[in-house]
Amino acid sequence: MGSHIAQRPARTAAEARYRLIRSLKPRMTGTQSVITAIFVIVGFATTAAITGNGTNGILANARQSDLVSVLDDLAQRQARLQSEYDRLENARANLLGGDEFQALNEAKRRAANLTLLAGTAPVAGPGIRVTISGNLTATTLLDAIQELRDAGATSIEVADADLSVRIVANSWFADSPNGVTVSDNALRVPIEISALGESSVLEPALKIPGGLQDTVGSGGGTFRVIASSNIEISAVVPLPK
DSSP states (O other): OOOOOOOOOOSSHHHHHHHHHHHHSOOOOHHHHHHHHHHHHHHHHHHHHHHHHHHTHHHHTSOHHHHHHHHHHHHHHHHHHHHHHHHHHHHHHHHHHSOHHHHHHHHHHHHHHHHHHHTOSOEEEEEEEEEEESOOOHHHHHHHHHHHHHTTOSEEEEEOSSOEEEEOTTOOEEEETTEEEETTEEEESSEEEEEESOHHHHHHHHSSTTSHHHHHHHTTOEEEEEEEEEEEEOOOOOOOO
């Protein structure tokens, strides 16, 4: 039973009103503060969970075969990254403990890779050729380029019937009335994308749920991909003067 401290009677009407207002004013105890904080944290966590469920709605409604395809694509990307990591570690070990001949070979290999990245020389090799007709936006083309890069494409070229453009690190994309503009070069549909790499990996990357094939098809366009052992990329980026 709590204690009660007797108070003297109010001497004036103003003092009585002050005591009444003070008695009606809510007072938060330490326990109530803790409970309020808990409710705030739980509410925030619930909101975050609902938001996360909304973000993953596409995967939640996907078919089992589509989910398997997505997981397989992620597994292949992880395997490629692990392979690249192992190769770089071996190259580092060789440079630290090897001789001048090994260092020279590694330097030549890196120079060749930089040539591919900079797009300063024509290249050829196995890969795929993708033809897109119909409505094509710059965003869709950029997504396709990123998917191909993630799938291990070493060189990419975008072309129409009259012009070819090499895709490099500083390439940019914009919408145009009859197609897309790539690095200040206006290309008209149909547009052809040539990419060097493992066709067995590049082609599925464009056909995953929500990928290039679905995006082009949903916009009323057509999508066609051909794998070849000899894809030629002739467009180059001029060397700065």
